[in-house]
Amino acid sequence: MNNLQEKDPAKSANIFKIVDSLDDLIKVFIVRGIVFIAEQKVPYRIEMDEHELSALHILGERDGEPIAAGRLRFLGDWAKLERIAVRKEYRNRGYGHAIVDYMLNVARTKRYHKFKMHAQAYLCDFYARHGFQIRGELFKEADIDHYLMVWDEESH
Numbered sequence: 001m002n003n004l005q006e007k008d009p010a011k012s013a014n015i016f017k018i019v020d021s022l023d024d025l026i027k028v029f030i031v032r033g034i035v036f037i038a039e040q041k042v043p044y045r046i047e048m049d050e051h052e053l054s055a056l057h058i059l060g061e062r063d064g065e066p067i068a069a070g071r072l073r074f075l076g077d078w079a080k081l082e083r084i085a086v087r088k089e090y091r092n093r094g095y096g097h098a099i100v101d102y103m104l105n106v107a108r109t110k111r112y113h114k115f116k117m118h119a120q121a122y123l124c125d126f127y128a129r130h131g132f133q134i135r136g137e138l139f140k141e142a143d144i145d146h147y148l149m150v151w152d153e154e155s156h
């Protein structure tokens with residue numbers, strides 16, 4: 001098994017970090033450019049918004065190559081997970097679930113236990129595996145079908 005085929009999320013957890021440099025922020029934007037702008041055809045003016053400089057960004061990289069990204073924002077009692085992406089050639093190896101776990105743990109360290117997201121509709125089962133549940137009706141964001149999904153881990 002080469003290092004692109006690693007399937008162990010525990011092992012892959014240490015590939016993630018909270019962005020704390022311009023270099024890492026550029027890598028995050030490159031991943032998002034590849035995945036959301038090039039692959040999913042999200043317009044640049046929607047992909048990049050006014051929250052970029054205040055949000056907390058997560059980067060996943062292997063051997064200096066940026067492979068995954070995510071963004072966290074803290075809104076009242078809620079941690080909102082956004083812009084979760086894994087580059088196509090690195091998918092189905094556990095990185096997607098691992099970056100969600102990492103983001104949830106980052107939020108927990110900041111004492112957030114209510115999580116929400118606008119989930120692309122095709123991924124509801126993927127996020128349900130982390131505890132998220134659909135709230136409300138299907139809606140469009142960047143012309144892509146989404147559901148609001150929420151998880152209050154202290155209500156269980």
Ligand SMILES: CC(C)(COP(=O)(O)OP(=O)(O)OC[C@H]1O[C@@H](n2cnc3c(N)ncnc32)[C@H](O)[C@@H]1OP(=O)(O)O)[C@@H](O)C(=O)NCCC(=O)NCCS
Binds near residue numbers: 119
């Ligand atoms: C969603 C995404 C981050 C998952 O990354 P990944 O590294 O492939 O994730 P993993 O290897 O941990 O797991 C793969 C999961 O994706 C699911 N998946 C992949 N393609 C899918 C599809 N077309 N329809 C439904 N589920 C799909 C698999 O079923 C699997 O879920 P499971 O393990 O719960 O069965 C990645 O596919 C991606 O970047 N997609 C494009 C961007 C995007 O849609 N981001 C989400 C915005 S809300």
